[in-house]
Amino acid sequence: MITLKSAREIEVLRRANVIVAEILDELKEKVAPGVTTLELDSLAEELTHKKKATPAFKGYKMAGRVYPRSLCVSVNEEIVHGIPSDRMLKEGDIVGLDFGVIYEGFYGDSAVTVGVGKPSEAAERLMRVTEEALYRGIEQLQDGKRLGDLSSAIQKTVESAGFSVVRAFVGHGIGKQLHEDPPIPNYGEPERGIRLKEGMVLAIEPMVNAGSWEVQIKEDGWTAVTSDGSLSAHFEHSVAITQNGPYILSKI
Ligand code: MF3
Ligand code: CO
16 A cells, blocks of 8 residues: 655655765765774664664564664675675775664665775766666656656666666655555556656665676575676665655755
């Protein structure tokens, strides 16, 4: 069931998502060779508490598993749901930072991928195209358009650059729950799927692989990696559909 949000609810969702955006900005600043992914997780938690919010992912249950940390950090061939550890970032890595909070009963959720030092030109291009695909998708969030318009805009942007779209994970509605209907695939056909409506709030999150779209899950039960070991990038925004078009809640 898709829940439509009132203008007042959208303003609370805005505050939750601004908190996420501010924290992601601080985490990006901290990314450098020698920093461990667990240090990023600790910083994310500390900043969240300072802002009177609650980390959304710690203890979150998905498919019978409990996520153990507050931040997801996915390095290089890791696509999403990388678990922070004592792994040190190194020059040239690309790092997905995916973060969520609960604030006044509503969820915020956003993700970015950044380079450590100076990644290869190929890695930079993968990140650029993935972010571009996110924005091409967001442009389609207009009352009266359909979900397939968004999905196909993302897929076209990615595939025309020679990359592939991950199928195993999708975006989602967001509100009083982290994962609400509808599921939002990053591939599809224009003019298909449910009709988009004012009041929907959707987390759009393309995951893009440099090689094949196929994924594997590591032994930790969470970390999704590319089957062929190619690099992967992930960007996510939570967006409200308004009468004036898309309102990106997780952008400052
Ligand atoms: N941003 C991710 C998502 O939308 C994070 C969920 S990870 C989990 O789905 F740990 F919370 F499960
Ligand atoms: Co999400």
